[in-house]
Amino acid sequence: GAVVSQHPSWVICKSGTSVKIECRSLDFQATTMFWYRQFPKQSLMLMATSNEGSKATYEQGVEKDKFLINHASLTLSTLTVTSAHPEDSSFYICSATTPGQESNYGYTFGSGTRLTVV
Amino acid sequence: GNSVTQMEGPVTLSEEAFLTINCTYTATGYPSLFWYVQYPGEGLQLLLKATKADDKGSNKGFEATYRKETTSFHLEKGSVQVSDSAVYFCALWDGGSNYKLTFGKGTLLTVNP
Numbered sequence: 001g002a003v004v005s006q007h008p009s010w011v012i013c014k015s016g017t018s019v020k021i022e023c024r025s026l027d028f029q030a031t032t033m034f035w036y037r038q039f040p041k042q043s044l045m046l047m048a049t050s051n052e053g054s055k056a057t058y059e060q061g062v063e064k065d066k067f068l069i070n071h072a073s074l075t076l077s078t079l080t081v082t083s084a085h086p087e088d089s090s091f092y093i094c095s096a097t098t099p100g101q102e103s104n105y106g107y108t109f110g111s112g113t114r115l116t117v118v
Numbered sequence: 119g120n121s122v123t124q125m126e127g128p129v130t131l132s133e134e135a136f137l138t139i140n141c142t143y144t145a146t147g148y149p150s151l152f153w154y155v156q157y158p159g160e161g162l163q164l165l166l167k168a169t170k171a172d173d174k175g176s177n178k179g180f181e182a183t184y185r186k187e188t189t190s191f192h193l194e195k196g197s198v199q200v201s202d203s204a205v206y207f208c209a210l211w212d213g214g215s216n217y218k219l220t221f222g223k224g225t226l227l228t229v230n231p
Contacts, residue, residue, distance in 0.1 A: 006161065032217050043207065043223040044162075049216065057216075093161050097217055107211075107219055109154070109162040 002028050004096050006110025013084055013117055021079045021113045023094030029074035030096035034107070035067070038091040050077050084117040091115075120145045124208050124222035131198055131229050139193040139225050141182075141208035149210040151175075151184055151191040152219070156205045165193075165206070198229045 003026040013019050023033055031052050036044040048064075050056040050071035058064045066088075068080040077096075081088055095109040125140040143149065150169045154162040166175030171186035180195045191208060208222040 004161075034218070041226070043221050046218065049218065095162070095219075107152075107217075108164070111161040112159075114159070 002096075002108040004030075004094065004108045004110045006094055006113055008113060009111060010114040011116070013115070015085050015117055016083055018080055018082045019084055019115060021081075021092055021094075021115075023077045023079070023096065023110050025075045025096045025108070028096075028108075029098060030077075031074060031098050032096070033071055033077040034095045034097075035069060035077075035079050036093045036095070038093060038112075044093065047079075081115065084115070086117045089115055089117045120149070120210060120212050120220040122208050122210055122220050122222035124206075124225050126223075126225070128226040128228060131227070133200055133229055133231050134197045135229075137193070137195040137198045137202075137227070139206055139208075139227070141191045141193065141222060143189050143191065143208075143210050143220075145189075145210055145212045145220075147213055148186075149212045151182070152209045152211070153180070153182055153191070153193050154207040154209060156207065156224070158204070162207065198227070200229045200231055203227055203229045 005024045007022050033050045035047045038044050047062045048056045048058045050069045052071050056069035071077040093112045095107045097107045121144045123142050152167045153165040155165045156162050166177040168175040168184035174183045182191050182193045205224045207224045209219045
C-alpha cells in the first residue's frame with residue numbers, strides 16, 4: 001500500500017530558530033500534499049495544500065511567511081516553521097494523495113512530528 | 119460548505135463490548151466517506167472507506183455503511199479489544215478538485231480489560 005514517511009518524529013528547538021519537517025511518499029507519486037496541525041485532544045486543522053511545482057495554498061489564518069512549504073518533487077514536501085515560538089508547539093501531520101486515487105485508498109498520512117519549542 | 123459531525127467522546131467500553139460511533143455529514147454531490155484511526159503519538163491510518171451510497175466499508179472487524187438517506191456513516195464493531203483504544207475520525211471528500219478532506223472532531227475510545 002501507499003506509504004508516507006515523515007521526519008523527524010519529534011523535535012525540540014529553541015525559540016527563534018527554524019525547524020524543517022519532511023514528508024516523503026515512498027512508493028507513489030504524490031502530486032498533492034497536505035499539512036495539518038493538531039492540538040492536544042483536538043481534530044486536525046488543515047494548514048495548507050501543496051501541489052508539486054507550484055506555490056502552496058494556505059488556509060485562512062495561517063501565516064505563509066511563518067510556515068514555509070516547498071513541494072519540489074513528486075515525492076517530497078517540506079514544512080519549515082520559521083522563527084519558532086512556544087505557541088508553535090504542536091503535532092504536525094502531512095498527508096499525500098494523487099488525483100484519481102482519493103477514493104481508492106483515501107489519503108495516506110505520515111506518522112506526525114511532535115514539535116516542542118522551548 | 120461541507121461538514122462532518124461525530125458523536126462526542128470520550129467513549130469508554132469494556133473488552134468485548136459492542137461499539138458504535140455515530141457520524142453524520144453535510145456535503146454537496148456524492149462524497150466519499152472515510153474512517154481514520156489515530157493511535158497515541160501517531161499519524162492517521164485509514165480504517166475503512168465507502169465511495170457510494172449503500173457501500174459497506176469493513177476492516178479489522180469494523181464496519182460502516184454509507185447511508186445517503188440519513189447522510190450517515192456510523193462506525194460499528196461487534197466486540198472491541200483493548201488494542202482498539204484510539205481516536206477515530208470520520209471524514210469526507212466531496213470530489214472537488216482541491217482534494218481536501220473534511221474531518222469530524224474525533225472520538226476518543228478507551229477499551230478497558
